[in-house]
Amino acid sequence: MGTWDIGPFDNDTAADFGSDLDEAALEEREAMVRGALQRSADSADFLDADDGERAVAAAALVAAQHPDGEPTCANYGPSEPLPEMPADLRTLAVGALDQVASERSVLAELWDDAANGSKWRQDITRLRDVLDPPLPPQEEALFDV
Secondary structure (H helix, E strand, C coil): CCCCCCCCCEEHHHHHHHHHHHHCHHHHHHHHHHHHHHHCCCCCEECCCHHHHHHHHHHHHHHHHCCCCCCCCCCCCCCCCCCCCCCCCHHHHHHHHHHHHCCCCCHHHHHHCCCCCCHHHHHHHHHHHHHHHCHHHHHHHHHCC
């Protein structure tokens, strides 16, 4: 795995995905992000590491457009502007991240064997929470009735 840190674009596959987005026409970029998320979210078998890395990068791009999201890595992520991502991509990104972090994910297995695997999982959870924030306790109690 050509990985140098735990960030969404801190690996060869995700950095290449960022470059591919930069090289694509503006109107093609949303479909590329959607495709990366869809491949992971719909994975019925083991999710390979490359698809997982692209899905994390794509989810980070969707989350970056959320008010609570963080900007993506300027060095390895795309440098060209992305179109406004439709709201349905947040749900798709959550599904993709759930698959990436599952026991059927090669990427999760690799990170679980790494020294900073728990930090990687925390970052995945933080990213997921931006895309699908947990309900505050008082609102959660309203749904328990």
